[in-house]
Amino acid sequence: MTLVVVPVxxxxxxxxxxxxxxxxxxxxxxxxDLTVMHVDLYQESGEVTRTDLKRTVEAEFGRVPRSRYVVRxxxxxxxxxxxxVAAEGADVVVxxxxxxxxxxxxxxxxxxxxxIDQFLREQLDCDVVTVGG
Numbered sequence: 001m002t003l004v005v006v007p008v009x010x011x012x013x014x015x016x017x018x019x020x021x022x023x024x025x026x027x028x029x030x031x032x033d034l035t036v037m038h039v040d041l042y043q044e045s046g047e048v049t050r051t052d053l054k055r056t057v058e059a060e061f062g063r064v065p066r067s068r069y070v071v072r073x074x075x076x077x078x079x080x081x082x083x084x085v086a087a088e089g090a091d092v093v094v095x096x097x098x099x100x101x102x103x104x105x106x107x108x109x110x111x112x113x114x115x116i117d118q119f120l121r122e123q124l125d126c127d128v129v130t131v132g133g
Contacts, residue, residue, distance in 0.1 A: 002032035005090040007081045007099065010038045010048045010071075012056055015096045019131040020057065023094035024064055026129060034067040035088060039080045042073055086124050094129045 006023035008016040020036065027034040036057055040048045054069040074080030078099075085093050 002030050002091045003035065003088055004030070004032045004092045004094060005035045005037060005081075005085055005088060006094045007037050007039065007077070007084075008053075008057075010040075010046070010053055010056065012060060015098060015131075017060060019094055019096040020061065022129065022131045024061060026092060026094060027064075027066070030092070032066070032091070034064060035070060035084070035090070036064075036067060037070045037072060037081070037084055039074050039077045040071050041077065042075055082124075085126055090124070090126050092127045092129060094131060097130055097132045 004023055004027045006020055008020055012020070023034060023036075026032070036053065038048055038053050040046050048071050050069045050071050053071055057064065057067075057069070070084070072080050072084055074083075081093075081095075081099075084090075
């Protein structure tokens with residue numbers, strides 16, 4: 001079974017809505033499951049719940065078939081996203097163009113000249129789809 005993971009902000013920003021719309025389209029095209037995730041930072045203590053995230057997404061897009069909603073707590077958004085992608089064995093991660101730079105900086109801690117697409121494909125066997133704002 002194919003799995004698409006899409007990290008989004010809560011409440012949804014215009015960039016998150018565009019990224020989520022593309023992830024939903026990809027999941028439908030590939031007959032895939034979809035994981036919608038939000039990273040709730042420990043230091044900001046937003047206390048976003050899975051139910052909050054689901055209600056907000058469904059208010060914007062309607063019921064999304066074969067989807068699950070997760071809220072992960074973390075200190076760094078990028079590391080938490082990478083952990084989720086690896087733990088779930090995602091086939092595709094759909095991220096906004098703003099997030100690509102942040103992920104690139106995180107990966108740069110481990111690699112010289114980071115290519116986030118190549119890193120995720122090689123290390124996590126995952127495709128990356130970037131959505132412009």
